[in-house]
Amino acid sequence: MSDLLVVGSVAFDSLETPYGKREKILGGSGNYFSISASFFSKVRLVGVVGQDFPKDHVSLLESRGVDTEGLQWADGETFHWSGYYGEDLNQAHTIDTRLNVFETFSPDLPESYCDSEVIFLANIDPELQLRVLEQVKSPRLVACDTMNFWIHGKRQALIKLLRQVNMFVLNEQEIRDLSGEKNLLAAVEWVREHGPQTVVIKRGEYGAMLCTPKSVFWIPAFPLEHVRDPTGAGDTFAGGMMGYLSQVKELTDEHLRQSIAVGTVMASFNVERFSFDRLLQLDEAQIMERYSQLRNMVAFDERKLPFR
Amino acid sequence: MSDLLVVGSVAFDSLETPYGKREKILGGSGNYFSISASFFSKVRLVGVVGQDFPKDHVSLLESRGVDTEGLQWADGETFHWSGYYGEDLNQAHTIDTRLNVFETFSPDLPESYCDSEVIFLANIDPELQLRVLEQVKSPRLVACDTMNFWIHGKRQALIKLLRQVNMFVLNEQEIRDLSGEKNLLAAVEWVREHGPQTVVIKRGEYGAMLCTPKSVFWIPAFPLEHVRDPTGAGDTFAGGMMGYLSQVKELTDEHLRQSIAVGTVMASFNVERFSFDRLLQLDEAQIMERYSQLRNMVAFDERKLPFR
Numbered sequence: 194m195s196d197l198l199v200v201g202s203v204a205f206d207s208l209e210t211p212y213g214k215r216e217k218i219l220g221g222s223g224n225y226f227s228i229s230a231s232f233f234s235k236v237r238l239v240g241v242v243g244q245d246f247p248k249d250h251v252s253l254l255e256s257r258g259v260d261t262e263g264l265q266w267a268d269g270e271t272f273h274w275s276g277y278y279g280e281d282l283n284q285a286h287t288i289d290t291r292l293n294v295f296e297t298f299s300p301d302l303p304e305s306y307c308d309s310e311v312i313f314l315a316n317i318d319p320e321l322q323l324r325v326l327e328q329v330k331s332p333r334l335v336a337c338d339t340m341n342f343w344i345h346g347k348r349q350a351l352i353k354l355l356r357q358v359n360m361f362v363l364n365e366q367e368i369r370d371l372s373g374e375k376n377l378l379a380a381v382e383w384v385r386e387h388g389p390q391t392v393v394i395k396r397g398e399y400g401a402m403l404c405t406p407k408s409v410f411w412i413p414a415f416p417l418e419h420v421r422d423p424t425g426a427g428d429t430f431a432g433g434m435m436g437y438l439s440q441v442k443e444l445t446d447e448h449l450r451q452s453i454a455v456g457t458v459m460a461s462f463n464v465e466r467f468s469f470d471r472l473l474q475l476d477e478a479q480i481m482e483r484y485s486q487l488r489n490m491v492a493f494d495e496r497k498l499p500f501r
Numbered sequence: 502m503s504d505l506l507v508v509g510s511v512a513f514d515s516l517e518t519p520y521g522k523r524e525k526i527l528g529g530s531g532n533y534f535s536i537s538a539s540f541f542s543k544v545r546l547v548g549v550v551g552q553d554f555p556k557d558h559v560s561l562l563e564s565r566g567v568d569t570e571g572l573q574w575a576d577g578e579t580f581h582w583s584g585y586y587g588e589d590l591n592q593a594h595t596i597d598t599r600l601n602v603f604e605t606f607s608p609d610l611p612e613s614y615c616d617s618e619v620i621f622l623a624n625i626d627p628e629l630q631l632r633v634l635e636q637v638k639s640p641r642l643v644a645c646d647t648m649n650f651w652i653h654g655k656r657q658a659l660i661k662l663l664r665q666v667n668m669f670v671l672n673e674q675e676i677r678d679l680s681g682e683k684n685l686l687a688a689v690e691w692v693r694e695h696g697p698q699t700v701v702i703k704r705g706e707y708g709a710m711l712c713t714p715k716s717v718f719w720i721p722a723f724p725l726e727h728v729r730d731p732t733g734a735g736d737t738f739a740g741g742m743m744g745y746l747s748q749v750k751e752l753t754d755e756h757l758r759q760s761i762a763v764g765t766v767m768a769s770f771n772v773e774r775f776s777f778d779r780l781l782q783l784d785e786a787q788i789m790e791r792y793s794q795l796r797n798m799v800a801f802d803e804r805k806l807p808f809r
Binding site for chain 1: 539540541542543566588589683684685686687704707708710716717718719720721724725726727728744745748749755758759761762763785788789792793796797798799800801802803804806807808809
């Protein structure tokens with residue numbers, strides 16, 4: 194239905210997990226989001242790469258229906274993150290972050306992007322997230338992510354941004370830090386008072402929680418024997434969720450719940466292998482099968498209880 | 502249907518949470534379990550108290566259909582735990598554990614208990630848990646809990662016990678420690694090789710996971726604005742679960758799932774107030790209402806996804 198715009202990083206990752214080590218593989222929030230969302234929607238990608246970025250990968254994005262007109266080519270090298278995961282795959286440890294061309298990135302939208310109706314602001318500087326919104330004419334859904342670095346370092350810009358956001362997607366430590374509330378329901382109330390009425394709390398291996406003004410929805414992560422590389426799980430989740438939401442007219446609770454389930458399924462595939470190795474092998478039947486399995490995992494009867 | 506036997510502690514707790522402080526209130530795993538299960542089943546309680554234990558509380562248990570013939574009165578004082586919870590209510594901090602009469606406790610069953618068909622061995626020394634099973638003639642369902650203290654200190658007795666257990670109920674740190682597996686599905690496989698084919702993993706505010714040979718089931722904790730006292734949550738959960746299971750003929754996946762949902766609901770009420778304050782105010786309509794709310798919290802449609 195509506196074109197989906199995402200702004201985020203397009204990057205190289207060098208990383209090690211208990212399952213292996215990879216040097217300079219493709220990553221970045223904008224990248225993970227776009228490939229995941231591309232199963233459901235056309236995507237307009239806004240980001241920056243350096244002269245070292247492989248043209249093949251751009252062709253691949255385009256072959257998946259991702260519009261790369263908004264991808265800037267700057268002088269210098271592409272953003273490069275290095276890190277590792279220990280036994281606790283919920284926790285990424287950064288060794289080195291080379292922002293490179295990302296350091297001076299300013300998200301200028303191509304004219305053709307300015308009518309985008311569904312927007313996802315991946316985790317970048319809230320001042321840049323705001324700059325994207327200034328250029329979009331009349332979005333019907335704005336969702337954003339953030340991280341502790343901005344919560345502590347650019348709190349005022351983030352709070353200014355939130356006034357223009359409908360749907361806030363962040364992890365549970367982030368919402369606790371931002372709101373100063375330990376209890377998640379109280380933290381969600383704090384967010385609501387600052388703008389977004391719909392809040393999605395990501396909880397890693399514990400799944401996700403959706404709070405709308407009408408209801409609370411909870412979904413587990415899909416249990417896997419082997420999580421080989423958790424990098425990009427949150428952005429792949431958001432990609433599936435927003436890809437779905439861009440295709441429906443109304444943001445009913447039913448659609449929101451289903452979008453979270455789709456995001457959960459997409460993230461579960463992504464972490465099975467490094468980089469985009471799994472997402473690029475995925476087909477619709479596999480997505481539908483895991484979606485049904487997830488639904489079955491939470492089902493229980495509405496039956497009269499055997500009171501004494 | 503079947504009488505439900507529980508062995509566990511009957512104790513005093515002195516504790517502080519961010520919501521208040523209480524001295525020498527009633528607690529103990531056997532106590533929480535019995536009161537929770539009593540909504541669904543008659544309960545036979547095995548435990549020990551000292552001469553200081555209030556007779557009124559015994560009358561209260563009996564008025565709720567708890568058979569206290571198995572409650573031993575020993576010379577000395579009742580088990581007394583002191584501790585506190587900080588902002589992280591998932592984590593109990595022990596200040597002092599006075600085992601008192603519990604130190605020399607030997608669970609001798611009254612003759613009338615030996616035909617019990619459904620057994621719950623709450624978290625006590627696995628040698629004592631084994632002793633209970635030696636006295637029961639032909640149980641159809643044996644479930645047990647444990648803790649890290651026994652996993653590390655009495656590993657052989659615990660492993661011997663597991664061979665006689667159908668259903669193992671423990672928290673995620675415990676199953677990881679016991680099995681040496683970080684991944685929960687791998688940890689469940691380890692447990693299956695040692696006896697119990699049904700495993701219930703408690704995850705505090707993240708809910709619980711049920712693994713049967715046929716399926717995996719996930720349920721969230723019921724989200725609450727105020728958790729005032731988490732003491733006894735796990736035993737209240739087990740009480741609701743086992744109370745339900747004692748009333749059904751077959752342990753189908755459907756019944757097991759529903760029992761977990763009932764346990765989740767009972768635990769959510771328990772933590773709203775200190776000691777048994779909430780459980781003793783609870784009625785069937787409130788339980789049913791929250792059960793329905795919990796069911797609604799995890800529901801999402803089986804619908805065709807909008808693939809591009």
